[in-house]
Amino acid sequence: MEPKLPKDGMEGIFGRFMGYKETFCSWLKERLEELSDQLTWKRWAALAVALLVITMGTMYLAFGTDGGRQAAAGPQGDVYITVKPGMDADAIAGQLLEHGIIDSKLSFWWQVKTGGLQDKFKAGTYLMHPGMQTEDAIAKLISGETTTIKFTIPEGFGIKEIAERLSHEGLADEEKFLKLAKDYAPYDYVERRENARYAAEGFLFPDTYEIHSDVSEKDIMDMMAQDFDQRLTKKLRDRAEEMHLSIYDLVTLASLVEKEARYDEDRPIIAQVFFKRLRIGMPLQSDTTLQYLLDAPKEDVSIADTKIDSPYNTYQHDGLPPGPIASPGMAAIEAVLYPADTDYLYFVADRQGHNHYSNTYADHLAIVDQVR
Structure with missing residues (x-):
């Protein structure tokens, strides 16, 4: 019977076995250096085989027979992930994990490291789906297959709901958006009243938008406020x-x-x-x-x-x-x-x-x- 991945996934298995990867590698290097003068070549060979068996067993339990996490039942919605110039694998993996695209940063790191892909990621915005296999997510990120971002804000949404939706779709940081909205007043008719929660409340027009490149929270806010201003004929x-x-x-x-x-x-x-x-x-x-x-x-x-x-x-x-x-x-x-x-x-x-x-x-x- 194929081993079943426990609830906490590959990161739980591999993490409990090795701890943090840097600590484990450092410890292993020190132990091998201590043993280098004591082991005969036969003992070295036996140790190498034992380490190989342990590693392969861990990899089997961690990744399964297909070399990656078992895919979820199916996509649960679109998620946009933005890779900025110079962003490292750890930061990218953090985004993917946060939005449920992958379920383990360690699995992502392992495949990137062993594949020599650390410098292969291309900046841009990518359309992803929750429950993707790790290798599929990596392949998309190094392919440069960027996409046009589309999002919809329904009529009647408040600033908090807008920020939450943009965050859920990977388009903005919720806290940054809310902080900016407090004093955002791009036109003279947008007043900063003392008792108002958000200056931007009501002036970000509910509509469907398309974004063709990496944008900031302010870029999105500018676009929505401009839409409102144009519609106010x-x-x-x-x-x-x-x-x-x-x-x-x-x-x-x-x-x-x-x-x-x-x-x-x-x-x-x-x-x-x-x-x-x-x-x-x-x-x-x-x-x-x-x-x-x-x-x-x-x-x-x-x-x-x-x-x-x-x-x-x-x-x-x-x-x-x-x-x-x-x-x-x-x-x-x-x-x-x-x-x-x-x-x-x-x-x-x-x-x-x-x-x-x-x-x-x-x-x-x-x-x-x-x-x-």
């Missing part, structure tokens, strides 16, 4: 000015509409409700601003959630929150610029995401009882 800017609405407040309102509405027909009506509440001095009372404060989304916010001490809490504070809470799409932006001609003051979504509207609080409570 003169007609839309003039309409906002006509409504006495700053671009910052437009995007803030649009982000609330984006998060509140699942269906197109609801967006202009919800925008109208928010405008009416602002006009009469009523708190916006948007659950979406509470969700923005939570570590994980909830199906329904609680009474305790409405008492969270934060300027983003639109139950406790009048007017708009300090800034956008997500990246709105064009439909949400246009809904704010062209709200519905209704007079509703309340709305509630049913479990399918369809909103129901009313003019009085009593009617609103009755609808809540019906749809919830």
Whole structure:
């Protein structure tokens, strides 16, 4: 029966046998030097055979009969890996391991070392898949078969979700992206407000992007912000000015509409409700601003959630929150610029995401009882 690889993989087997490779090699060299004057050629031969058997046995257990890790059941998604000029095998292996492309840095190192491939890696971005065999990943990295990177950011994603997705796809460092987003304001309408979590929130347009070369976190942010700026046409800017609405407040309102509405027909009506509440001095009372404060989304916010001490809490504070809470799409932006001609003051979504509207609080409570 073929030996089975234990749960911790080849690195566990080989690592426990040798420890760190440098330490083992150093120790072995010292021991052989000590024994060099004591062993006859026959004993040397026996020692060599023993070492060969141990090494081959370890290699068999570590790599299996095909010389590499057993492949996973199948690809679980695309991952982009970027090799920068001068990047060594250890750093490359770290990327591959982090994204589940390989399951052992030691296996990668061994095959690179024994194949003399340390200087063969070509800089560029490569399309990989989780569960690849180590030798296949190495072959792609030395082939120079780079690829165009494509990624999609859905409407309604916040900065944290964007950073997480880019990190998951191997396109950006999540912490670097979040740190940059705090003060990123490439256009004069992107304000750095004291209480806003991220200056860039709401101004990175949700879209599908293609990248043709190695990019930094700032490069990606620049591209998304430029997309937003181009989509905000003169007609839309003039309409906002006509409504006495700053671009910052437009995007803030649009982000609330984006998060509140699942269906197109609801967006202009919800925008109208928010405008009416602002006009009469009523708190916006948007659950979406509470969700923005939570570590994980909830199906329904609680009474305790409405008492969270934060300027983003639109139950406790009048007017708009300090800034956008997500990246709105064009439909949400246009809904704010062209709200519905209704007079509703309340709305509630049913479990399918369809909103129901009313003019009085009593009617609103009755609808809540019906749809919830």
